[in-house]
Amino acid sequence: AANYNTAGGGIQTSFSACALTISPSYTLTISNGNFVEVEGDVIVETTGNVIVQTQGALIQRGIGINAGTFTLNGTASSQVNKLTAPLANWYDYTYWSSPVASADVDIALGFANPNRRFWFNANNFNSTLVSDIDDEGDDWTLATGTGTMIPGRGYAATHNNISFMSGTQYQYNFEGALNTGDYSYLLAFNGANVEHWNLIGNPYPSAIDVDQLFLDNTVIKDVVYLWSHFRDPLGVNPGNEVLNFNQNDYLVINATMETGNGSDINGDAVVNGLDIPSRSIASGQSFFVSSASNGNILFNNNMRISGDNSNNEFYRTAQISSELNTYNKLWINLNSDNGVYSQTGIGYVDGATDNFDGMNYDAKRNESYINAASIYSIIEGIDNQKFTIQGKSINTLTIDEIIPLGFSNNITEATIFNIKALNFEGEFLDNSAIYIKDNMLNTLHNLKESDYTFTSETGEFNNRFEIVFRADALSINDQTLNSNDLTITELLNGNVEFRIGRNFTITNVEILDVTGRQIYNLKGNSSTERYDLSRLSKAAYIAKVTLSNGQVISKKAIKQR
16 A cells, blocks of 8 residues: 555565555556565556566466456556667567557557567468478568457567667567466467477566476477577578578577577677576567477466566576586587677486487577587487487486587688587586597697687588597597697798607698688608798698697697798
8 A cells, every 4th residue: 555666675675475455546666676476366456556677577376266366446557568688770579478468469569660560370380491491481470450469479579660779778568457377379280390380478477487387288399499689680591581580599498408599709698698598488578389289388377486586587698597406417609709609508317318309308409590600419310400409318427428519610711719618517517527529630628727719611510529528538649749749840941840759750731721721731751841831821820730640730830931
């Protein structure tokens, strides 16, 4: 019976209650990072008001016939305010879902471009030509003028281009009685398709728990893809438009773990990018699921999450979870000096095997894009599949474990790449060194000490990198010499001398530029070899020197003359 703001300080804070009534003319404001949790009914008397901010949450707990109701009497009102992420362009998409009853598409999404408000008609999805791209281009259906936003349905919209300012967050207001109780949404399913995607949405003014969503719904595979735009659209990306967004921008959460979509060169989370998301879906947010059978997906109050900061990831940055986890999980990032970002995750969890266990444990990277560069895991026997998440048997992880990693590169200019162990958890990984083995350069690098830096030519390399845990992963002969044993001297006459000690013989010398492109391939038969390299321009090069014992030593050198 007074105005109340959970961020007001003093006694005004987040709270839980059996029931809640807002008296006439008073306003309850649930501020960012706060919550109000009610076991039973919420009644807002005439002229009363409830406002839920972007990262605030109102949770009602009743289940089934005992689910609490949310009632607006007379001229009472309630609304959920949702800020977009900072938008770089008016055509950047936000994936929406209505957290209130009877929200009209044209009003709730009134700031969106009327010609760019869509819902995903999964019944029209037909992908036979390019994986995950609709052949006819009629799966995205115009939502403008369709009336009430359906609870549980997902919508996608760009902002209006009129008076748009880059870098601005725009507030969308969903007005009406707050949704609570049980909801169902009919999924499309076609057994002929390997994956049948449906865009659904969180129908509540609070976050929902992904694991509870999986537990309560066998009609979907245990994987969700959340859009969190990070990269600019490009003409080279597959799709039905002139410019198409990069499908690698989806956050992926399955039963094994979760992977992110964006960070800078130092691995710090940036605006619009998530290094590692939490296992929740914010209010007002829609997401893709893959249907496993015919039927309805179900939402109930049991999925809703309470607690301060429980609804903080609406297209926002996230901190790595410090939650105790007995499973061993590893997140590997790929970055570059020109903005590349890619992540893959490997988790050793109950229920998973080292084979393909379906999307529940092994989430495929969306293949409907041409990424500038990408890192992914590989499952033996599964050809032409790249995995953003791979679940493995908990019994597999020993000191002798080898994790193959694939790497693809479509960048033609000189690029320096970095591989980083972004995060790891579990007793084994906490107490073991984590090495990246570069089979092309025959090197071993401890990722716990620093990132691994390398260059590459264009192409797909599924045998170059492995994660290993033994310092002796290279053979005995491979460890007898290192790059310090190789000297490279530029002589005055334009020749370059290569000298190796310890009575070894140089059998071959490859000269590569910084992109990994071979410039020279030279033969040798002694411990000291001289080659005329006067035609090389002044630049940095990599020399791959093969020795008589089969060892390959790589060393970087700069041509001065």
